[in-house]
Amino acid sequence: MDRRLLLGFAGAGIALVLLVYAVGWDDVFDAAGDASLSIYALAFVAAGVCQVFRSMVWYRLLGIIGESTPRLLVLRIFLTGMFLKYVTPYGQVAAGPGIAYVLSQYTNSEYESDLATVVSADFLNYVPYYTFGTVGFVYFVVGQSRLPNLGLYYVAVPLLVAAVGGLLAVFWSRRGIVQRGVVGVTGGVRALVAYVSTNLAERISEEAVRERLAGFYETLDLVSKDRRSVAAAVVYAHVGWFFLMLPVYIVALALGTHIPLGLAFLVVALSKLGFLVPLPGGLGGVEFVLAGMITLVTGLSPATATAIAILYRLTAYWQTIALGGLCSASLSVSGQPA
Template identity: 30%
Template sequence: MRVDDLRTTAIGFGSVIIIFAALFAFVGVDELIATVRTANPQYIVLVVGVTLMWLFSWSVSLHTVLQTLDVHLSYIGSFFVFAGAMFSNNVTPFGQAGGEPITAYLISKTADAEYETSLAAIASVDTLNLIPSISIALIGVGYFMTEIALGSRSNIVIGVTSVVILTSIILTIGYTAWRYRYNIEHRVVNAFTPIIHWFANVVPPLPDTNKTEVESRIEGFFRAIERVAANPRQLAVALSASTIGWICQMTALWLAFRAIGIELRTTFILIIVPIATIAGVTPLPGGAGGIETVLVFLLLSAPLPSVTEAIAVTAVVIFRGAIYWVPVILGGGVVAWISSGANIGSHS
């Protein structure tokens, strides 16, 4: 790993430590420890189990997209590769944006697929995962609006409004980029070809690439995206698997609260999990620190008398501890295994 990469990683994790220290100080370390000690281990095991179900569900979505692109990877292979994908997302800044290139490498190496096809596959999965989160959040908002007067939840309304605005911006940018993708392709080719020539001259082992080859690879990426979008049956399967994965995440948060004797209302879970996930785009490794802070803020902003600061932080730490560390531990082993040249199953 280069010195710059090490420095960026160190700064990222250093920021995470500072954020958690501030969060724990806000609650009070003694009160937090006392609350953690009340947690039921059986529920914590269930949180981990549901986390594995979430990983498997989203790996099914990846498997389905790969099938659409004629890339053959077994279900178990897809599961391990997706765990590696989540590992790369969790240790790089900006969430999926930082981890996607590494994930594409894992797919191409494991399934013997072209890199641009692999990149298109994981980009498609990330995009598909966004759709159920928005839908579930809107369902939660609609139900929430019918239950509680607007005046009693001004902070959470701000959160909901923010996610709607951000979602609209993301969808608008995505639509515009797709509509003008060939213009973007032309600009990217002209911009990156000289950079590739420069790197090839500076670092002799790197192969030089002409403008035609760069253009061909980018066109291959767009064609792969088009193939996924043109298969409604496979899209439906991938979206269903993605939706199940989101439900698993929300169930994990509900179980985390049950572990400390609190039964959190489903309405709030439907809203706060998708909203908090947006914090994953921050320049923190996997959004760690940012997602937890947003979750705690939303929980304390909602009219939940039984949820104190210590309870909110404890439940979030249990929930995010599983969601973050299970993929890091499992996926880290997968990345090391694939990097060593091992095969994890490339048949369907």
């Protein structure tokens, strides 16, 4: 695992170097060097506030299943989960079960309930990408006299939204199909797992998998019925996302330029496509998409856009990794499992 992480970050470093090299070393560093540190510091504060509100989504959903976990502990576990997501390739998708395991060590609920909570919270925290992204796209279309040629983006983005919506609809309404698919996949790998660990193979037996899925969906149903708590969680998610976007606006101000809030909504929402790059936290890919979109929709120079993208990621990505690593270490040292 350590070797894979090192290789992942090495690949991300090469991708970032190539991006800056392609734009121009001197131009990018000159643009970044002109940043006002006092204004830029506010971007770190905004990114930190984002994580607090996103952790509140977890807190409200945990309350639905009857867990009275202290807010500070929820924040520490949330940041630990973000650390796991950001240091592994495709961690946004694959880290959920591991995060649920960490959460289950500090709550009295079953693993399935905590997994359902993590999945539900992740879904609610991703909804603002679409709502704010839509607002940003409308602002962009209405405010531009001539739309730039974005090529496949005009097709890829709606298709991606439709695909995610279709998968969620199948996951929620066709539970029998999901169950058969999960049982089939685990059945296919059970024999291979048995060579490594018989105990692990028993844990993914057909009966165990069906029981876990039943508990998972039971918790999802419970969460969906508490509309007041879900509504509060949705509000927290949108406030959190606003503070995730705000550093782009602040970084631009720090560099002596301006990006309208509506366009900041759009570029941050589309930057999510950068996570498709199989590198930790989408490193390199997010910066490339973000810089490219800033250039296309605002008309800023590639050097300035790249400087904004890199400085933004220092607040939204690297700060989260640092805080998440510290929280992970503190949880390991404190040893407070329920």
